[in-house]
Amino acid sequence: MNRKTWLKGGLALMLLGTTLSGGSYEAAQAASAQTKNDFYNVIMQDGADPFMYRHADGYYYFTKTTGGNVTLWRSKTMTGIDAAETTVVETGGQNVWAPEIHRIDGAWYIYYAKDDGDNANHRMYVMQNKSLNPLKGTWVDKGPIADSTNRWAIDGTVFKARGISYFVWSGWEGTENVRQVLYIARMSNPWTIDSPRVEIARPEYQWETNHSPNVNEGPQILVKGNQINIVYSASGSWTDDYSLGLLTAKNNSDLLDPASWTKRPDQVFKTGGGVYGPGHASFTESPDGQEDWIVYHAAKRQGSGWDREIRTQPFSWNADKTPNFGSPLDPNQPIPLPSGEPQRDRYEAEDGRLGGTAKVSQHADSSGGAKVGYIDTPESYVDIDVDVDKGGTYILYARTGNGTAGGNWSTLKLSVDGGPASDFFVTNQGWDNWGTSTQKMTLDKGKHTIRFAKGDGYAEIDGFDLFRVGK
Ligand SMILES: [Ca+2]
Missing domain, CATH: 2.115.10.20 (Glycosyl hydrolase domain; family 43)
Structure with a gap:
């Protein structure tokens, strides 16, 4: 099995979001999404x-x-x-x-x-x-x-x-x-x-x-x-x-x-x-x-x-x-979206809540001028609150970085509303050379918290777009 096969296996896990009902997550901050008509390669x-x-x-x-x-x-x-x-x-x-x-x-x-x-x-x-x-x-x-x-x-x-x-x-x-x-x-x-x-x-x-x-x-x-x-x-x-x-x-x-x-x-x-x-x-x-x-x-x-x-x-x-x-x-x-593609909500990782050693760094090549790195220990994470106005299938399209010596892929552990974590693969193209990691997920209407936690190797996250693709 090659690496990519494994990757697609990871993506096949559909994360079922749950609505907030007096639950363990608070809407601790106002939704920080910006509506965008552009995207970043790759x-x-x-x-x-x-x-x-x-x-x-x-x-x-x-x-x-x-x-x-x-x-x-x-x-x-x-x-x-x-x-x-x-x-x-x-x-x-x-x-x-x-x-x-x-x-x-x-x-x-x-x-x-x-x-x-x-x-x-x-x-x-x-x-x-x-x-x-x-x-x-x-x-x-x-x-x-x-x-x-x-x-x-x-x-x-x-x-x-x-x-x-x-x-x-x-x-x-x-x-x-x-x-x-x-x-x-x-x-x-x-x-x-x-x-x-x-x-x-x-x-x-x-x-x-x-x-x-x-x-x-x-x-x-x-x-x-x-x-x-x-x-x-x-x-x-x-x-x-x-x-x-x-x-x-x-x-x-x-x-x-x-x-x-x-x-x-x-x-x-x-x-x-x-x-x-x-x-x-x-x-x-x-x-x-x-x-x-x-x-x-x-x-x-x-x-x-x-x-x-x-x-x-x-x-x-x-x-x-x-x-x-x-x-x-x-x-x-950012490149203007192909004409006719739906606009997306962009969330910056630096607006999230940090745990463990995770910290915000300023960097000119980052979206919004900052990124979250140092997600280095098992208890390290960044939590980002999202708010979707329609239930359905969404694609999370994250700008991620991995410059770990040796050129290997790394992972972040991605979870929604405290649910099971899946591997979120991050290709190695050098620190501050941003790549794209994606995950398809099912979200109910309303607020959710998306967590990126320490996985294999080391990875940084700049932010992500969330856009609806299905019924
Ligand atoms: Ca950012």
């Missing part, structure tokens, strides 16, 4: 290769690399994805990488790469589900999806242009890992390639060839008007140099002709703003469909390699119909 504190799709049913469907299977998440909000409902789709094989979920001609498809334990045998596979809700129903194995060469292949994605379906992926030219290039081929149906593969991009610029083996991978399609943009990832995914590049072609060109594709000489998204190695992006829209958002992974801290987390931010368009991603946004500045 949206998922562990993981890589995020793929997020907003469907017409009002849900976001999300997946990422989980290694031994394909895991699907479903959420009404982008920023609540970490606490969303999930299901696991068994794939067999090993090293299951970069799954995507697509809705094509009335059915759901998962495209993913797997091998048999030997990376040289990575190939693309596809599954189909005819259920309306892909977290239900049956996934049918539609087998490998390959061109006639059947070479190494990962990161496959699909799109349609002028009624023709195409598959785009990252592959090896021969049987050795010399470099990863991008290929395109035509499809006769969502599980069959029916043309030779054509190379449309290979690492050529300095920023693509600065780590060996050279990599072009993670292609994603963004169509704007008559322009087809392929945003891809380049350089070493294990380095802070990982970044996004751009290929473009016109919709009315022959997309199987390499000459139809133009590679932009510079990166379109790279390390900056205190975010390292951003890449393997996907693209979605705000809940109201008005805004375009990029969902990407980045290193948890400078030089953390494949220890990554998932972030999101909005993007705009250039006059030439290419996407304008700007730079990674400063993680210490």
